[in-house]
Amino acid sequence: MAYxxxxxxxxxxxxxxxxxxxxxxxxxxxxxxxxxxxxxxxxFLIATISFxxxxxxxxxxxxxxxxxxxxxxxxxxxxxxxxxxxPVQYVNYLGGLVQGDLGISFKYDNRPVSDILSDRIGPSxxxxxxxxxxxxxxxxxxxxxxxxxxxxxxDYLSTIIAVLGTSIxxxxxxxxxxxxxxxxxxxxxxxxxxxxxxxxxxTIALAIFPMATCARFMRTxxxxxxxxxxxxxxxxxxxxxxxxxxxxxIRNALIPLITILGPLAVGLLTxxxxxxxxxxxxxxxxxxxTSVTSxxxxxxxxxxxxxxVVFIVMILIIDILYGLIDPRIRLSGKD
Amino acid sequence: MRKSxxxxxxxxxxxxxxxxxxxxGSDSSGGSGGEGGSGDSASGSANGDQIFNLxxxxxxPSMDSSLADDQYGIQWTSEIQEGLYRLAEDGxxxxxxxxxxxxxxxxxxxxxxxxxxxxxWENGDPVTANDFVYAWQRAINPDTGSEYGPYMMxxxxxxxxxxxxxxxxxxxxxxxxxDDYTLEVQLEKPVPYFESLTTxxxxxxxxxxxxxxxxxxxxxxxxxxxxxxxxxxxxxxHGSTMKFEKNDTYWDAESVQLEExxxxxxxxxxxxxxxxxxxxxxxxxxxAEFVDQxxxxxxxxxxxxxxxxxxxxxxxxxGEETPLANINARKAVAQAVDKDGLVNVVLNxxxxxxxxxxxxxxxxxxxxxxxxxxxxxxLTYDAEAAKEAWATAKEELGQDEITLEILTGDTxxxxxxxxxxxxxxxxxxxxxxxxxxxxxxxxRLDLDTAGDFDIQISGWGPDYIDPYTFMNLFITDGENNRxxxxxxxxxxxxxxAATENATNxxxxxxxxxxxxxxxxxxxxxxxxxxxxxxxxxxPKMKGVFSNPAGNDFEYKWAYADNAAxx
Numbered sequence: 087m088a089y090x091x092x093x094x095x096x097x098x099x100x101x102x103x104x105x106x107x108x109x110x111x112x113x114x115x116x117x118x119x120x121x122x123x124x125x126x127x128x129x130f131l132i133a134t135i136s137f138x139x140x141x142x143x144x145x146x147x148x149x150x151x152x153x154x155x156x157x158x159x160x161x162x163x164x165x166x167x168x169x170x171x172x173p174v175q176y177v178n179y180l181g182g183l184v185q186g187d188l189g190i191s192f193k194y195d196n197r198p199v200s201d202i203l204s205d206r207i208g209p210s211x212x213x214x215x216x217x218x219x220x221x222x223x224x225x226x227x228x229x230x231x232x233x234x235x236x237x238x239x240x241d242y243l244s245t246i247i248a249v250l251g252t253s254i255x256x257x258x259x260x261x262x263x264x265x266x267x268x269x270x271x272x273x274x275x276x277x278x279x280x281x282x283x284x285x286x287x288x289t290i291a292l293a294i295f296p297m298a299t300c301a302r303f304m305r306t307x308x309x310x311x312x313x314x315x316x317x318x319x320x321x322x323x324x325x326x327x328x329x330x331x332x333x334x335x336i337r338n339a340l341i342p343l344i345t346i347l348g349p350l351a352v353g354l355l356t357x358x359x360x361x362x363x364x365x366x367x368x369x370x371x372x373x374x375x376t377s378v379t380s381x382x383x384x385x386x387x388x389x390x391x392x393x394x395v396v397f398i399v400m401i402l403i404i405d406i407l408y409g410l411i412d413p414r415i416r417l418s419g420k421d
Numbered sequence: 422m423r424k425s426x427x428x429x430x431x432x433x434x435x436x437x438x439x440x441x442x443x444x445x446g447s448d449s450s451g452g453s454g455g456e457g458g459s460g461d462s463a464s465g466s467a468n469g470d471q472i473f474n475l476x477x478x479x480x481x482p483s484m485d486s487s488l489a490d491d492q493y494g495i496q497w498t499s500e501i502q503e504g505l506y507r508l509a510e511d512g513x514x515x516x517x518x519x520x521x522x523x524x525x526x527x528x529x530x531x532x533x534x535x536x537x538x539x540x541x542w543e544n545g546d547p548v549t550a551n552d553f554v555y556a557w558q559r560a561i562n563p564d565t566g567s568e569y570g571p572y573m574m575x576x577x578x579x580x581x582x583x584x585x586x587x588x589x590x591x592x593x594x595x596x597x598x599x600d601d602y603t604l605e606v607q608l609e610k611p612v613p614y615f616e617s618l619t620t621x622x623x624x625x626x627x628x629x630x631x632x633x634x635x636x637x638x639x640x641x642x643x644x645x646x647x648x649x650x651x652x653x654x655x656x657x658x659h660g661s662t663m664k665f666e667k668n669d670t671y672w673d674a675e676s677v678q679l680e681e682x683x684x685x686x687x688x689x690x691x692x693x694x695x696x697x698x699x700x701x702x703x704x705x706x707x708x709a710e711f712v713d714q715x716x717x718x719x720x721x722x723x724x725x726x727x728x729x730x731x732x733x734x735x736x737x738x739x740g741e742e743t744p745l746a747n748i749n750a751r752k753a754v755a756q757a758v759d760k761d762g763l764v765n766v767v768l769n770x771x772x773x774x775x776x777x778x779x780x781x782x783x784x785x786x787x788x789x790x791x792x793x794x795x796x797x798x799x800l801t802y803d804a805e806a807a808k809e810a811w812a813t814a815k816e817e818l819g820q821d822e823i824t825l826e827i828l829t830g831d832t833x834x835x836x837x838x839x840x841x842x843x844x845x846x847x848x849x850x851x852x853x854x855x856x857x858x859x860x861x862x863x864x865r866l867d868l869d870t871a872g873d874f875d876i877q878i879s880g881w882g883p884d885y886i887d888p889y890t891f892m893n894l895f896i897t898d899g900e901n902n903r904x905x906x907x908x909x910x911x912x913x914x915x916x917x918a919a920t921e922n923a924t925n926x927x928x929x930x931x932x933x934x935x936x937x938x939x940x941x942x943x944x945x946x947x948x949x950x951x952x953x954x955x956x957x958x959x960p961k962m963k964g965v966f967s968n969p970a971g972n973d974f975e976y977k978w979a980y981a982d983n984a985a986x987x
Contacts, residue, residue: 145863149482149490150568152866153884155900157586158571165566195483195566197641205659261691269695276695278685279661366687368480368660376479381863 118406125398132394133183133387137176140383147192147381166192179387188391189384193377199388202373207392209279210362210369214354216289221296221354222347226340228297229304233339234331236309244301251298260291260364277366288365292358296350303346307339314338341408348404352397469983471680473962473976474702476687480660485640486622487560490568492973498622499972500665500682503650505534505553505604505619507977512886512969514616518548518626518649518672519604522616529611529924536602540672542628543648550598552626558584558591559632560623569623573884577618579607611923614887621885621971651677651977661686678964678980694957703959708834709769712955720960723771726952727969728882729780729891730772732827732842733946735875737905743875744814744823746905748944753811754825754876755947756803757849758842764950767841768834771953776801778891778937780951783883783969786930792888796934799941800948804849811850824854828874831859838878872903880952883970888933889918890970895945906945911936961986 145151147168148159163169167178182189188199225248232244267287268276275284311317312335320330359371370389377385483489486498499507505523509515518540524533540548560570561584574581579595595607608615618624631647632639639645643657648668656664663684667677685701687693690708694715697705707715715721734754736746744750760774773781776798784792815821827842829835836859843855860868868874881901883890893899896915897907918932940946963982966975 143863145861145865145867147863148568150572151863152869152901153572154568155575158575158582161563161571161585161587162566162568165564193482194480195485195488196637196639201641202659264692264695269698272699276699276701277687277689277692278696278701364689364692366661366685366689366692368658368686372688373660379861379863 114406114409118402121402121405125402128398129391129394133180133391134176136387136390137179140386141172141175143378143381145381147383149193149380166190183391188388191377191382191385193380193382193385199384202385203370203388203392206368206370206373209285209367210358210371211355213285213288213292213358213361213367213369214351216285217292218296218347218351218354220289221293221350222300222343224293225297225300226304226343228301229306230308230331230336232301232305233308233312241305245305248298248301248305251294252302254294256291256295257360257364259294260288260361263287263291264364277364279365279367284365285367288358288361288367291361291365292354296354299346299350300343303343304339307342308335311335311339344404344408348400352393352400355396467678467963467980467982469961469981471678471981472683473679473681473704473979473981474683474685475704476693476696476702476706477663477684478686478688478706480686481657481663483640484646484654484657486625486627487556487565487567487570488640489622495622496972496974497654497663497665497684498625499620499650500652500976501646501648501650501654501668502622502625503540503671504621504625505536506616508617508620508966508968508971508975509978510966514620517620518553519619529613530608532606532608532615533599534604534606536604537672538602540649541670542631543653543668543670544628544631545670546628546630547601548626548628548649549601550604551601552628553604553624554596554598555629555632556625556627557596557623558594559627561585561594562591563587567623569621573618573621573623576609577612577615579609581609610919613923613926613929614885614889617886617970652679652682673977677977679976682976697957697959703962705957707770707955707957709767712769712771715957718957720957722956722958724954724956724967725771725773725780725782726882726954727780727783728880728952729775729778729948730878730880730950730952731775731778731946731948733869733874733877733879733904734906734944735872735877735904737872738875739871739873744818744820744825745875747814747818749810749814749817750823751944751947753807753814753850754846755800755807755944756810757807758845758947758949759802759804760949761802762845763838763841767837768950768953771955772950773953775948775951777948778894778940778946779888780883780891784886784888786934787926792934792937796937799938800944807849808851811853815852822852822854824856825875826856826858827876827878828858828860828865828868829878830865831861835859835878842878869903872905877904878949886970888930889915892918892933892936895940904945906943908939908943908945911939911943911945914939959986 146159147166148154148162151159160169167175170178179189186200188203191197191199191202194202228244228247232241235241264276264287267273274287278284317330317334320334358367358369359375361367362369362372370392373385374389376382377389477493479493481493481497482491483494484498484501486502489495489498503517505517505519506514507517516537518536519534520537521535525531536548536550538547542548557574557578559565560567561574561581562570563585571582571585575585576582580589580593581595583589584591584594595609597605599605606615612618626649628647635645643654646654648654649671651668651671651673652665653668654663655666656662665682665684667680668674671677685696687696690706690711693702693705694707694711696702732754734745734751735743737743745754764772764774777793777796777800779792779796781793782791786792786795815823827839829839839857839859843857846855847853858874865877869877869879881891881894892915894901895906895911896902897912914932914936918929918936922928922932941948961981961983962979963985964979966978967973968975
C-alpha cells in the first residue's frame with residue numbers, strides 16, 4: 087500500500103534502478119523460481135506438521151459422541167475415512183491437497199471446505215485491505231507530522247495516539263466504538279455484514295494497530311533520515327523544506343516500513359478473529375476458531391493451508407518489492 | 422419450556438403493558454383510551470409487518486433433516502419441514518402430516534399412521550407415506566453418516582441398528598407405506614413416547630425425487646431445500662444472515678400469520694444486546710453480567726431450560742476404585758454445596774436449584790402431577806449432614822486426607838462454577854483437596870468416555886418428552902454412565918418401564934419415580950441446577966412457544982403485535 091505513495095517519477099526511477107543494476111530479468115526470474123520451490127517445500131512441511139498436530143487433538147469430531155455407541159461412531163467415521171490407519175489418511179489428504187481438494191467439513195455436513203473458505207475469505211479480505219490502507223496511510227501521516235514537528239505538541243499528541251493504539255487491545259476499542267458510535271450516537275450500524283457502511287466500524291477498529299505501529303516506525307525513521315548527511319547537503323544547496331521532506335526524506339524513511347508491512351498485512355487478513363466476532367462479520371478468522379473447538383479436521387487443515395499460502399506469498403512479494411525499491415539489496419538466490 | 426414459563430412470559434407482558442399504561446395515565450389522566458387498547462397486548466392480535474428479526478448464535482451446521490444434530494439445525498429444519506406431529510403449546514402434540522391418533526397394536530409394537538391428503542411439498546408433489554419411508558431409511562443408512570439417525574432410531578424402530586451397521590438391508594427397516602396415505606411402523610420394543618419422537622427432524626419426510634436430484638448439494642443452499650412446513654428458507658448467506666418466509670403451500674398455511682423471520686448470526690452477547698437496543702433485532706440472549714443490568718427491564722424474560730446439571734461421581738477411575746466408591750463420601754460431596762449461591766450469585770441467568778435428576782416442568786404423570794413435584798427434593802444442601810457423612814467416609818476409607826479431581830469445560834462459566842464448587846467442597850469437607858481440570862468440550866467427552874475423572878460437571882438436555890431420556894442415563898454400562906455406577910434395583914425399574922409396564926402408564930410412571938429415588942439415595946450423582954436462559958424480548962413477539970425438547974422455539978403460531986411494542 088505504501089507503493090501508492092510513490093509518484094510516477096519514483097516508479098520510473100525504480101525501474102531505472104532495476105535496469106542499470108546487475109539485476110537482470112533472468113536473475114529475477116531465477117530468484118522467483120527458487121523461492122517458489124522453497125514455498126512448495128515449506129507448504130508441504132506445514133501440511134505435514136499440521137496434520138500430525140491435528141491428529142493429536144484430543145476429542146471426537148462428532149457433535150454427539152456421548153450419545154452414540156462405538157459401533158455407531160465407527161459407521162460415521164467410515165464415511166469420513168477416519169477408520170483408515172493414520173498414514174493412509176495422511177497420504178489421502180496430501181493426494182487431495184495436490185489436486186486442490188480440501189475435502190468436506192465434519193461439522194457443516196457435506197459442505198466442501200473450499201466453499202466454506204471462499205464464502206469466508208471475502209469479508210476478511212475486505213476488512214483487512216481497508217484497514218491496511220487506512221492504517222498505513224494514517225500511520226505514515228501521523229509519523230511524518232510527529233517527525234517534522236519533532237518534540238512539539240503535535241508530536242506528543244501523535245505519540246500518545248500511537249502508544250494508545252498499540253497498547254489498547256482491539257476488542258476494548260471495538261466495544262467502545264460500537265457503544266458510542268452505533269448505540270449512543272446512532273451514526274453507524276452496531277454490527278453485522280450487510281453493506282459498506284457495516285464495514286466502517288470494524289475497519290477502524292482493525293486499523294488502529296497498524297496505524298499506531300506505522301506511526302511509531304515512521305517517526306523514528308523520518309527523524310533518523312532527516313539527520314542524515316545528504317539531507318544536510320540538500321539543505322545547504324538551498325532546497326525548499328517541503329522538497330527535502332517529500333523528495334528525499336519520505337522515500338528513504340519508507341523503505342524499512344515495507345518490512346513490517348508484510349507481517350501487518352498477514353495479521354490483518356488472517357488474525358481478525360476478535361473483531362469479526364464483535365462485529366458479527368462472517369470472516370475466516372472466526373471460522374478457524376470454531377473449527378478448532380469442534381475438531382472439524384478438514385476445515386482446520388484447509389484454513390491452515392490457506393493462511394500459510396497467504397503468508398508465504400506475502401513474504402515473497404515483500405522481498406521482491408524490497409529489491410525493487412532499494413537497489414542496495416540484491417536479489418540473491420541464497421538469502 | 423412448559424406452561425409455567427409461558428405463564429411467566431405472559432405475566433411479564435401483561436405487567437409491562439400495565440406499567441406502560443400507568444405511566445401514560447399519570448401524564449394525561451383523561452386520554453388513556455388509545456393506550457387501553459394497546460395495553461390489552463397479552464391477548465393482542467397480529468398487526469403491522471409480520472416480521473421477526475432474530476439472532477442465531479452460529480451458522481446452521483446442517484439444514485438436512487437427516488443430519489441436523491445441533492440446536493440450530495433442529496430448530497430451523499423443524500420450521501421448514503413437518504413430520505407426523507408437531508410440538509405445540511406446552512409441549513403438547515398437534516397434528517402434522519398425520520391426522521388423528523395413530524392406531525397402536527395390543528403389544529405396542531405396530532403403529533399405523535393415517536396421513537392427510539392435502540399436504541404438499543413446495544413443488545406441488547403430495548406428501549406421501551413413501552416420503553417417510555425414504556427419509557427414515559436415509560437417516561439410518563450408514564452412507565448418510567447421520568448421528569441422530571442411529572441415536573433416535575436404534576433400539577426403537579425394528580432393525581434400525583442392524584441396518585446402520587450394515588447387517589441388514591435398508592428395506593428391512595421397520596417402516597413401510599401400506600398405501601400413499603398409510604404409514605406402518607414396526608418397533609423393536611413398546612415405546613409409549615413414539616408420537617413425540619416423530620416431531621424430531623430425523624423422522625421428518627423427504628421428497629425422494631428432489632433429494633436425489635440435488636445429490637451432494639442437497640440442503641447446502643436455500644435453493645437446494647424443499648419445504649413441506651410452515652416456512653421455507655429463501656436466503657442463506659453462510660455465517661451471516663438467513664431468511665425464512667411463510668410457505669403458502671403448507672397445508673395449514675392459514676394458521677401461519679408470520680410472513681418473515683430474519684436471522685442474523687452473532688456470537689458476541691454484548692453485540693446482541695447492542696443490536697437489540699438499536700432495534701435491529703427483536704430478541705437477544707443474556708449472560709449473567711447482563712442479567713444484573715437488565716433484570717428490572719420490562720422486556721427481560723427468563724426461560725427455564727430443560728437441561729439438568731449435576732456432578733457425576735466416578736466410583737472407578739480407569740480400573741481403580743476412587744474414594745467415591747464409598748457411599749458416605751458421595752453423600753458428603755452431594756450435600757456440601759450451597760446451590761442457592763450457585764444459581765443466584767455465580768450463574769444468575771435464570772437457572773434454578775436442582776435436587777433431583779429430572780428437571781421441573783418437563784413431564785407430567787398420568788395423574789397430571791409434575792415429575793419433580795411428585796418426587797420432591799431428593800438431595801439437598803445440608804452442610805451438617807455432609808460433614809457427618811464425610812467423617813464416616815474418612816473413617817471407613819481409613820484416610821484423613823483425600824484428593825479429588827473435578828473435570829469440567831474451559832468456558833468462563835465453567836471456570837466460575839468450578840471455582841465455587843472447589844471453595845464449597847474444601848470448606849465444608851475437612852481434609853478434602855479439590856484439583857481442577859479444565860479442558861475443551863470435545864476433550865471432556867473423551868475423558869468421560871474413558872471414565873477418566875473423579876468428579877465431572879455434567880449436563881443433559883432431553884431429546885424427547887419422556888422421563889426415559891433422563892432415566893436411561895445411568896443404567897449399568899450405559900453410554901452415559903461412565904462412572905461405574907451399577908444398581909440392580911435402578912436397572913430393573915428401568916427395565917420394567919421399558920418392557921412389562923411399557924403399555925401401563927401408571928405403573929411405568931411409578932417405575933421412573935422409584936428409579937430416581939434409588940439413584941439419589943445412592944448419591945450416584947450430585948444434582949446442582951436446572952439451566953435457565955435469559956433474554957430481552959420485544960413485546961411485539963407473541964405466540965412463540967417454547968418446547969421442552971426438540972426445537973427450542975415454535976414459530977408456526979407466532980405473530981407480531983407491533984402495537985404492543987410502541
